[in-house]
Amino acid sequence: xxxxxxxxxxxxxxxxxxxxxxxxxxxxxFVPVVQxxxxxxxxxxxxxxxxxxxxxxxxxxxxxxxxxxxxxxxAPARAINHEQMQQSADxxxxxxxxxxxxxxxxxxxxxxxxxxxxxxVLHNAAQQRRALxxxxxxxxxxxxxxxxxxxxxxxxxxxxFGHGRHDDIVLPAMGxxxxxxxxxxxxxxEWHDYPMTHEVCPQEIADIRHWLGSRLGL
Numbered sequence: 108x109x110x111x112x113x114x115x116x117x118x119x120x121x122x123x124x125x126x127x128x129x130x131x132x133x134x135x136x137f138v139p140v141v142q143x144x145x146x147x148x149x150x151x152x153x154x155x156x157x158x159x160x161x162x163x164x165x166x167x168x169x170x171x172x173x174x175x176x177x178x179x180x181x182a183p184a185r186a187i188n189h190e191q192m193q194q195s196a197d198x199x200x201x202x203x204x205x206x207x208x209x210x211x212x213x214x215x216x217x218x219x220x221x222x223x224x225x226x227x228v229l230h231n232a233a234q235q236r237r238a239l240x241x242x243x244x245x246x247x248x249x250x251x252x253x254x255x256x257x258x259x260x261x262x263x264x265x266x267x268f269g270h271g272r273h274d275d276i277v278l279p280a281m282g283x284x285x286x287x288x289x290x291x292x293x294x295x296x297e298w299h300d301y302p303m304t305h306e307v308c309p310q311e312i313a314d315i316r317h318w319l320g321s322r323l324g325l
Contacts, residue, residue, distance in 0.1 A: 109134070109158035111202070114141055120153040122215040122240070122323050123206045125199060127157055127224025129246075131172045134158040137221065140307065144316045150325055153211070155202060159195070159224075175227045187250050196231040203239075215323060219243035222277055222305065226250055229285060232264055233292075241265035241322045243315060246305055248277050249285030256292040264289075266296045267318045269311045271303035 112134040128136040134156040141154050159173040166178045176191035199218065206216055217240045220228035225247025232242045233255035242264055266289055270282040279300060290296045297318070301308050319325065 108160060108198075111158065112138065112156040114138070114154040114156075116149070116151050116153060118149040118151050120209075120211065121151040122217070123153045123155060123211050124217045124219055124319075125155045125157070125202050125206075125228075126243075127175065127199070127220035127227055128159065128173070129222030129224055130159075130164070130174055130178075132221075133173055137219075140312060140315075143309075143312050144319070146316070146319075147325055150323075152319075152323065153206075155206075157198065157202065162191075175223050178223075185248075185250055189251065192227065192230055192251060195227045196234065199227060199231045203237075213237040213239055215240050217241050217243065217319065217322060219245065220247060221245040221307070222247055229289070230255065232266070232289075232294075233261075235262060235264065236260070238262040239264060241267065241318075243267045243269070243318070244282075244285065245269045245307065245311075246271060246274055246277055246282065247285065248281035249288055252285060252288045256288060261292070264294050265322060266294050267299070267315065268296060269299045269301065269307075269314065271305060271308075272300050273303065274305045276305040 159175045161171050163169040163171050164174050175195040177188040179186040218228040225244045229249045230251045268286045270279050286296050286298050
């Protein structure tokens with residue numbers, strides 16, 4: 108498995124963002140966003156960008172590409188490989204454990220993911236038994252939330268949902284559904300939508316910067 112790309116802060120790390128890319132992308136996809144966030148000097152945030160394994164994706168004719176899980180069909184609802192989803196969520200959990208072992212407090216660990224990567228971090232969040240710092244769910248959906256939410260004793264998490272109003276890959280209604288399910292399960296959610304397609308935009312990056320700052324005291 109390819110090692111994550113890691114950006115260390117100039118000062119000792121006291122927080123961490125684990126950020127998953129989307130289908131067909133790679134671990135460097137969101138690296139430029141770190142610079143665009145304009146974080147203050149000495150922010151202390153370690154950014155970890157994992158790489159999805161390359162595997163055949165059924166809806167793309169079986170063509171191999173970086174994928175956190177196989178998508179088997181688009182209708183009536185997206186059918187996915189649940190075993191691969193759990194494996195990917197477990198790989199995120201291993202990174203969390205590693206950061207805890209290195210002295211980063213759970214409440215200063217943020218999970219982030221775009222599109223398919225966002226579905227993985229929502230899956231992990233729905234299984235969490237720790238009060239993490241929060242979750243950024245970007246242009247994503249929750250294909251596994253039905254079966255995971257509602258476990259007694261699960262901690263409430265702060266979750267930033269960002270979505271393009273004109274997204275034709277992951278429809279805004281799919282993101283809204285995930286947001287509403289997480290809210291109904293007791294999580295503290297924020298919904299932000301933007302005049303964009305399946306991407307990120309400057310206003311979303313500015314909102315992420317503000318949200319991160321409020322979570323991590325920047």
